[in-house]
Amino acid sequence: MKQNIYDNPEFFRHYQALRQTPYNYNNLLEQPAIKSLLPNLQNLQMLDIGCGMGEFAYYCIENQAKHVTAIDVSRNMLAIARREYAHPKIDYGLYGIEDYHVAPESFDCITSSLTLHYIENFDAVIRKIARILRSNGVFIFSVEHPIATARKTMVDNWIYDANGNRNHYAIDNYQDEGLREQTWFVDGVVKYHRCISTIINSLIAHGFTIEKLLEPLPDLEAVEKLPSLEKELRRPSFLVIRAKK
Amino acid sequence: MKQNIYDNPEFFRHYQALRQTPYNYNNLLEQPAIKSLLPNLQNLQMLDIGCGMGEFAYYCIENQAKHVTAIDVSRNMLAIARREYAHPKIDYGLYGIEDYHVAPESFDCITSSLTLHYIENFDAVIRKIARILRSNGVFIFSVEHPIATARKTMVDNWIYDANGNRNHYAIDNYQDEGLREQTWFVDGVVKYHRCISTIINSLIAHGFTIEKLLEPLPDLEAVEKLPSLEKELRRPSFLVIRAKK
Numbered sequence: 001m002k003q004n005i006y007d008n009p010e011f012f013r014h015y016q017a018l019r020q021t022p023y024n025y026n027n028l029l030e031q032p033a034i035k036s037l038l039p040n041l042q043n044l045q046m047l048d049i050g051c052g053m054g055e056f057a058y059y060c061i062e063n064q065a066k067h068v069t070a071i072d073v074s075r076n077m078l079a080i081a082r083r084e085y086a087h088p089k090i091d092y093g094l095y096g097i098e099d100y101h102v103a104p105e106s107f108d109c110i111t112s113s114l115t116l117h118y119i120e121n122f123d124a125v126i127r128k129i130a131r132i133l134r135s136n137g138v139f140i141f142s143v144e145h146p147i148a149t150a151r152k153t154m155v156d157n158w159i160y161d162a163n164g165n166r167n168h169y170a171i172d173n174y175q176d177e178g179l180r181e182q183t184w185f186v187d188g189v190v191k192y193h194r195c196i197s198t199i200i201n202s203l204i205a206h207g208f209t210i211e212k213l214l215e216p217l218p219d220l221e222a223v224e225k226l227p228s229l230e231k232e233l234r235r236p237s238f239l240v241i242r243a244k245k
Numbered sequence: 246m247k248q249n250i251y252d253n254p255e256f257f258r259h260y261q262a263l264r265q266t267p268y269n270y271n272n273l274l275e276q277p278a279i280k281s282l283l284p285n286l287q288n289l290q291m292l293d294i295g296c297g298m299g300e301f302a303y304y305c306i307e308n309q310a311k312h313v314t315a316i317d318v319s320r321n322m323l324a325i326a327r328r329e330y331a332h333p334k335i336d337y338g339l340y341g342i343e344d345y346h347v348a349p350e351s352f353d354c355i356t357s358s359l360t361l362h363y364i365e366n367f368d369a370v371i372r373k374i375a376r377i378l379r380s381n382g383v384f385i386f387s388v389e390h391p392i393a394t395a396r397k398t399m400v401d402n403w404i405y406d407a408n409g410n411r412n413h414y415a416i417d418n419y420q421d422e423g424l425r426e427q428t429w430f431v432d433g434v435v436k437y438h439r440c441i442s443t444i445i446n447s448l449i450a451h452g453f454t455i456e457k458l459l460e461p462l463p464d465l466e467a468v469e470k471l472p473s474l475e476k477e478l479r480r481p482s483f484l485v486i487r488a489k490k
Contacts, residue, residue, distance in 0.1 A: 147392065147416060150480075159404055159415065170404065171392060171416045175462050175478045195481075196441060197458040210455045213442040217420050233420045235395075236440075 006052075006074035011186045016080075019053065023226040026114075030142050030238050031056070033216035034113055037140045037242040041065040044108040047132070049097045049141075050115025054081030057090045060111075069107075071095040097125050105134045112141040114238070117149060117191045120179075123202045130206040133245045139208065142240040145215065149193040150174040169235040196239065208243035215239060251297075251319035256431045261325075264298070268471040271359075275387050275483050276301070278461035279358055282385045282487040286310040289353040292377070294342045294386075295360025299326030302335045305356075314352075316340040342370050350379045357386040359483070362394060362436045365424075368447045375451040378490045384453065387485040390460065394438040395419040414480040441484065453488035460484060 005011050018024055034056075042064040048057050051070030054077075060068050071093045072078055081092050093100070097112075097119070110133050119125050129139055150171045159170050175195060182189045200210060215236040218229040250256050263269055279301075287309040293302050296315035299322075305313050316338045317323055323337050338345070342357075343364070355378050364370050374384055395416045404415050420440060427434045445455060460481040463474040 147419065169416050169419075171414050172479045174392065174414075174480050175460065195460050197460045200445075200455065200458045204456065210445065211449065213445045215420065215440050215442045234417050235419050 004073045005186070005189050007076050008186060011189070012076045025229070025237060028222040028226055028229060029216050029218050029232065030114060030240070033214045033238065033240040034111065034140060034142055035059075037212055037214070037240065039109065039138055041109065045106065047071070047107045047110045049110065049112035051081060051092065052077045052113070054085030054090070054092065056111070056113060057081070058085040058087060061087050061089045065089070067091070069093065071097065071100055097128065102132050104131050106132050108134055108137050110137070110139045114142050114144065116141060117143045120192055122192070122194055122199070126202045126206050130208065130245060135245055137245050138211070138242060139245070140240075140242045142238050143199070144191065145236045145239045146174070146194060146196045146199070147171055147235050148237050149180055149191055152176070152180065199239070199241070203241070203243050208245055210241065211244050212242040213239070214241075249318045250431070250434050252321050253431060256434070257321045270474070270482060273467040273471055273474060274461050274463050274477065275359060275485070278459045278483065278485040279356065279385060279387055280304070282457055282459070282485065284354060284383055286354065290351065292316070292352045292355045294355065294357035296326060296337065297322045297358070299330030299335070299337065301356070301358060302326070303330040303332060306332050306334050310334070312336070314338065316342065316345055342373065347377050349376050351377050353379055353382050355382070355384045359387050359389065361386060362388045365437055367437070367439055367444070371447045371451050375453065375490060380490055382490050383456070383487060384490070385485075385487045387483050388444070389436065390481045390484045391419070391439060391441045391444070392416055392480050393482050394425055394436055397421070397425060416480075444484070444486070448486070448488050453490055455486065456489050457487040458484070
């Protein structure tokens, strides 16, 4: 059963507030990394998996993409997307990638931001993505970094000293893949931890060539805007991959 | 200046004792992973970088390799290799890879076990390896896992509870690449921490295709032989990569 925490009203209220702050991890760290890996979008047929509120789909159209199919499992997200990022070249759809059916080789470029760690069967999804992407097409995606999802109790992975300073970042159970329940605004947010080798080998097994791996580090300007980004030096939050079919 | 800790007499005495125990991390965890990635060696011209005491070079000849050039910076190691693993099809040489000169495309297969984390300029070494490897040749190597080298004080990365049990594994300063000084038998063992993205992107930049990534996990039999291997579930010690030119 697919999780849809974004339609939990309490979660969504907090999440929206977070995304509406001018400076957050998405716009200062993850989105610049994803965008740095995009090819020239001119005339490309795109699929965005886990499109959320649609800003990225809209960005792609502004950057000359021919069309974006943007899917998400959250009605809340799609309601905002259809209102705020509507465009005749964007089709929003209420689908998880597992349930989305389309002809093989339908897209030139497939993207997915911070979505695939919610998915239980990663390998099946990568197989599907490989099938619906055209030859020489690119797949660019980000997930929470395996270092960040390793620990079983994901409440707070920092170990503090007696004065309450962050002393160490703890990574336990790294090789023990599977479900992690996290408290993020609300209890019971479900994510799936996978080793970095599992992610890479799944891509390769389905015919992808790894082109670039990013563990984004904020620049000084970003850290000035959001001082908590200083933590990124100590452990990476995100893993961003560009792979070619 | 290249480190040569293996010619420090005190270090070497401890290291030899470790390797002579029947069960250690090398023979239960790292070597099985490296060997699982080897191609059919029949008739291959091989280079082994950081050959140590020569067991692996000998293994390759036993498995039908045509010839192995086996290099190491340690006179201590090579003295043992030449005595215990001598073979007419193996040439041992006292070289670091940085100072080893050979014609382009000289080898069909290049291997390196737990050596490249001692090397300061990883990218230059990868460039050289790409140059001296034949087209379609494979490069198989292991390094200490970036998760294991991240922390600046590498004395002991475990955080213990009040009863002395290992409570957490700490990873700090992950993105802060560079020198790490470690106490391993003796003070001042120098290693270089690199992010996993740096390792992968360097290979790709020099024309390699990543074929497989392993973060080896011991099987139950290995854990029975060496109970401390149980720690591998909590954080990986080694990263093992097969890349094709």
